[in-house]
Structures are given as structure tokens and as C-alpha cells.
Amino acid sequence: MEILKVENINKTFDDLHVLKGVSFCMNKGEVVAIIGSSGGGKTTLLRCLTFLEKADCGSITIDGDNIVADVEGKSVYPNDEELRKRALKVGLVFQDFNLFPHKSVLQNCTLAPTSVLKLDKAQAEENARRVLEQVGLSDKVDAYPYQLSGGQKQRVAIARALCMNPSLLCFDEPTSALDPELTAEVLKVIKDLKDHGVTMLIVTHEIDFAREVADTAIFLDNGVILEQGNAKELIDNPKNERTKEFLKKIAE
Template identity: 50%
Template sequence: MSEAPLLSVRGLHKSFGALHVLKGVDLAVRSGEVAFLIGPSGGGKSTLIRCINFLETPSSGEITFDGRPLCHEDGRIFHLAPERVLRAARSEMPMVFQHFNLFSHRTVLENVIEGPIMVKRRPRAEAIADAERLLREVGLHDKSDFYPDQLSGGQKQRVAIARALAMRPKLILFDEPTSALDPELVAGILDTIRALADRGMTLVVVSHEMAFARKLADVVHFIADGTIMESGPPDRIFDNPQNPRLSGFIRSILH
């Protein structure tokens, strides 16, 4: 892994009206690292990665991605990078959503090639060849002409992962990728994510799959009440937590 973080978040705040959701979050993710965000519902996990991807605009703080400042503060003035810079960064760290967010009126293949053609401006033939390869990798090469409503939840999520990979990303954000799936479909998605980690991809995963986090993560961040309360390697986080809130959270999950 490189010394400088691929992604750096410092002092990040996010409010929705009077609701203060993120309260000064600091986070660093290095290239090739698999980082899991765990914690109670409503603690700020999903809001954090939506701010990282600028699907939500932070209220204050700093985000730097691949050496490029995306937002920062100058005194008390909060600055966003130009939209073209944010758009370029977003294309290099796509998000896989819990509810898939596929275009229902487009085929599987059309969903996968949309970003590379419209955002990355790649030739259509190149985008199609890349998409066909990725669909084979996720086991859906025979579904390219299907529409999302013809697929199972697990298949939809694998299309969403292929769509993210088609952007040739530097980092992929996963927001509860298995929470909308029936239990029998979860293992297939976890296997797909594991394969990405085995390839050395940089992943940030919001998940309630504690056993999976323990096996796959390089680092686990525990988020509650809008702050990262404890971070560390999975064995220490799960076996020897230092923060009382984390200890209580783990006990509630295990029992």
C-alpha cells in the first residue's frame, strides 16, 4: 500500500436542517485497503460515504481524493471544488447501493455501458467489450439483454457491481450491499466483493455483516453518534474493543 492515503477525510460535518448527522469525522483509506464501516443504524455510516461521493454535500470539513482537494475550509468559508472536478472524482469512486439503483428501462448491458460512454467518453464498442467481460466475471454473461425486473435481487446487485467496475475505479463504495437481499442471496454477493478484495481493489464497505467484516477487512471503523469512535484491525475491534459503545454494539450483535 502507498504511504499517502488515496482518500482523506478531515473534520467532516453534515447537517440536515437542525439534525447534525456527522460531527467532525476523520478517515483515511489507503490504496488497496479494504475498510469496513460498522455501527448502529442512524450513526452516520451511509451519510459519510454519500458525502465522500458528493451525493450529499458536506456542511464543512475537508475531503481529498487521489491528491485532489474536493472540499476544504478557508477560515470559516467552506469551498467545494468545481463541478467538473467533483464529477471526475465521483466517476473514479462509484457507489454500489443497497437498492441497486439500476435504470429499469434499460437492459443489463445498457446499464453497464452508460457510465463509460456518457461520463468517461469511451467508444461504444470498447465499452460493450468491457461490459461483456465484466458480466462474465460476475456470472451474468447470459443476462445482458434482460431488464432489471427480470432479475433476482442478487443478480441486480451483481449488475450494479459490474456497472461500478466498468468505470475502472480507484475505489468502490458499498452502502449496505446485502441488506435488501433475501438471506440465500447474500453469500453470492459477499463472494463477489471478496473477489474484488483479492484483486487488490480499494473498497469502503458499510455493512452489518460482522463475520464478513472480520474476515475481509484490513481496518474496521466503528461509527456512532456521527463520529468514528474507534478504528483498528478486525481482530482487535471484535475481540478487544476499547470504546464502551463499541463493546455494547458487539455484544448486541453477538447476542
């Protein structure tokens, strides 16, 4: 079943053309890694897919819902209230966690489910405890963000996103702010989510991780998908010269 269909997304900031006709699809349970040099438009693409940024042209369909339509070469969005509601189908885990500093781990995970999804508190807490257990943080439910390591904070951020039960979970370089030891614990959680069937789109520089965990890899270069396909094949045996160059450079 198709969870995401992106067609011909273009995005310009003033006169900087950042995304130049990006199209791809994802199926339920699929894990896609987006790789590519800094400045290539990876974050902008994730921000368009999570509706933090509006595309200029192109369409976005999530879980069968054509949220952004392309009408005569222009992206057409629903009104803000409608967009906010339909955008809940996609979750985003940020590079730098973005936890609420004055709320406990449990509160970080129940705030949006109670205020946005209108779950009652007991149910939101039950869900949150289950998800926190899944990411290995059962013993931290009452802790505050300042009491956690970077890896633990990122796992709370992942749990918080999962508590909204998204159809698609996006990650923007989830380990780039972490030391190598802490990186491993976060990558392990993401791998475990894959085993539980969570559909994930992950921007990452962790090429070994992408090779191991992703089904599909996409090489985004200068706003264009230059190569996409089976993650192992693409990473072990890239066809495009620029993909080869990029992979060689980051292996150094």
C-alpha cells in the same frame, strides 16, 4: 499509496448535527468496513464521500486530488461541472441497486462509460463483458433487471460501478435488501474484488463478513468515530464500551 483522506468532516441537516468531525485515511487496495447503529451517520458519510451531499466543514482528498478543501472552517467545493468530473473517482453501490429498469444488463454497464467517459461503444461493451464475467453474470448480459434475482441485480450494480474504473468503490449495506442465500453470492463477489486489489469502503451489518474481508473496521456512533483499527482485533476485542455494546447487541 493513499487513496482517501478525510479530515474533520461535519454535516448538519437543519439543526441535526449528523457528522461531528470524521477523519480517516485509506490506502490503495485496502478494504474498510464501517459499522455502527442505525442513525449514526454511516449513509450520510458515504453520501459526502461520493458528493451526493455536501459537507459543511472538513476536506476530502481522493487519489491525490484535494476535491474538497477546508478554508477557515468551511468546506469549499469546485463548481458543479468540475465536481461531477472529479467525483468519478468514487463509485457507489446502493442498498436497493438503483438499476435502470428499461435497459439490459449490458446497457446498464455501458451507459455511463459511453455518455460520461466518452468511450466508444465497442470498447465500453468489451469492458462491460469482462467485468460482468468477473461478477459471474456472463450469461445475463442481455437480460433486463426484472428478470434477475436480487443478488444478481446487486452484482449488476457492482459491475456497473466497476465499469467506471473508480479509485474507490463504496457500498451502503449492499446485502441488506437480500435474503440470506442471495447475501452470500454478493459477499463472495466483494471478497473476490478484494483479491483483485479493488479499494473498497463498505458500510455493513454483516459482522462476520467485515471480520473476514475488511482490513480495517471503523465504528461510527452518533456521528463520531469511536474506534478504528484492524478489523479482526476490533471485532473480536473491542476496547470502547459502546463498540462492545453494539457488537453484543447484533450478535444476539
